[in-house]
Amino acid sequence: xxxxxxxxxxxxxxxxxxxxxxxxxxxxxxxxxxxxxxxxxxxxxxxxxxxxxxxxxxxxxxxxxxxxxxxxxx
Numbered sequence: 001x002x003x004x005x006x007x008x009x010x011x012x013x014x015x016x017x018x019x020x021x022x023x024x025x026x027x028x029x030x031x032x033x034x035x036x037x038x039x040x041x042x043x044x045x046x047x048x049x050x051x052x053x054x055x056x057x058x059x060x061x062x063x064x065x066x067x068x069x070x071x072x073x074x
Contacts, residue, residue: 017073020054021047031068048074 018027028039038059045057051072055065
């Protein structure tokens with residue numbers, strides 16, 4: 001029973017979206033194409049009112065946004 005609970009938590013964690021207003025640098029760099037500099041820039045421009053506001057960050061254009069939009073949330 002304990003193992004099932006731990007497995008459930010792991011699955012939920014893997015499917016959880018990264019909150020761009022609260023994520024750590026490590027969580028942000030886990031996103032496709034987001035490196036240390038871009039993660040720092042994301043953190044510096046907080047708070048975000050919409051996911052599209054992320055495209056105002058240097059290094060995030062339409063292509064990169066399209067790659068990560070399914071993995072992020074507010």
